[in-house]
Amino acid sequence: MATFVLVHGAWHGGWCYRDTARALRAAGHDVFTPTHTGVGERAHQAGENITLETHIRDVCGCIEAEELSNVILCGHSYGGMVITGVADRLAERIQSLVYLDAFVPEHGQSLNSLLPLALVPEVSAAFLGAFRGSALEAHCGRTAPIPAEAFNIKPENRAWVERRCVPQALATFEMPVLLTGAGAAVKERLYILADGWDPSPFRYFAAKVAGQPGWRVHKMPCSHDVMVDMPAELAQELMKLA
Numbered sequence: 374m375a376t377f378v379l380v381h382g383a384w385h386g387g388w389c390y391r392d393t394a395r396a397l398r399a400a401g402h403d404v405f406t407p408t409h410t411g412v413g414e415r416a417h418q419a420g421e422n423i424t425l426e427t428h429i430r431d432v433c434g435c436i437e438a439e440e441l442s443n444v445i446l447c448g449h450s451y452g453g454m455v456i457t458g459v460a461d462r463l464a465e466r467i468q469s470l471v472y473l474d475a476f477v478p479e480h481g482q483s484l485n486s487l488l489p490l491a492l493v494p495e496v497s498a499a500f501l502g503a504f505r506g507s508a509l510e511a512h513c514g515r516t517a518p519i520p521a522e523a524f525n526i527k528p529e530n531r532a533w534v535e536r537r538c539v540p541q542a543l544a545t546f547e548m549p550v551l552l553t554g555a556g557a558a559v560k561e562r563l564y565i566l567a568d569g570w571d572p573s574p575f576r577y578f579a580a581k582v583a584g585q586p587g588w589r590v591h592k593m594p595c596s597h598d599v600m601v602d603m604p605a606e607l608a609q610e611l612m613k614l615a
Contacts, residue, residue, distance in 0.1 A: 375445055376441050376443060377405070377444070379406045380446070380447060380452035382449040382452045383518075385449075385538055386408040386409070388413055388537055389449075389534070390404075390406045392601075393600045396608035397612065400608070402615065407434075408431075416539045420542065421508075421513060421543070423541075424542070424545055425546075425548040429459055432455055444467050445469045445611065446467050447470075447471035447473055448473060449599070450475050450476070450575075450597065451475075451484060454478055454483075456475075460556035460559050461554070464555050464558040469561040471611065472564045472565065472578070473607075474567040474573070480550070480551065481551070483549045485547050488500055489501075491577035493572070515542050515543060516542075521598075526597070527596065527602045530602060561587060562582070562587050563589050563591065563614065564579050564588060564589070564591070565590075565591050565610065566579040567597050
């Protein structure tokens with residue numbers, strides 16, 4: 374039996390791991406799918422004052438409150454920012470890190486500062502403009518979700534994803550992650566690249582970590598939302614770490 378903590382990406386909630394969690398639990402594993410403050414079933418807590426730090430504390434709180442150890446910690450997309458911060462604080466509780474089509478930041482980097490590194494200038498500018506523009510337009514400091522079609526999510530799953538995704542605080546994308554370096558103690562790291570959509574900023578991160586000590590890169594032929602479009606296959610890949 375292994376312990377998995379599955380961390381969702383921007384605008385989503387723990388709900389997106391429903392089918393992957395079901396498959397892992399059916400195999401006898403413990404699974405936790407915490408939802409960040411302000412989204413998912415916690416959308417009533419939304420506010421422009423929510424930051425990346427808030428979400429790091431959300432996941433640390435889950436691990437600490439449940440008294441978890443030997444955790445396989447998986448973060449999707451923006452969730453890569455979150456699990457990097459969690460690993461820096463709770464490295465002794467974490468067995469493996471999984472970056473699921475996710476950002477891999479270094480100290481002092483924010484999600485928005487990483488986009489220009491990972492995308493050609495015009496695409497990066499479009500993403501950043503959409504984030505900031507939707508927050509200003511709504512006068513709420515929150516960014517609207519990117520449409521499911523842009524991530525090439527399967528047509529039959531798009532309505533569910535768009536129905537469940539909600540705006541997220543712009544500050545979560547603009548706050549840099551602050552690291553001490555303690556997370557380096559986690560030696561086993563897997564990068565799962567969703568190889569079925571573009572323009573993807575995540576090819577940059579997969580190429581960057583490929584061949585580095587402790588890292589393994591695996592490609593899956595699907596949309597950005599791997600856990601939605603290939604939940605059983607994702608569970609199988611995660612169980613290889615158990």
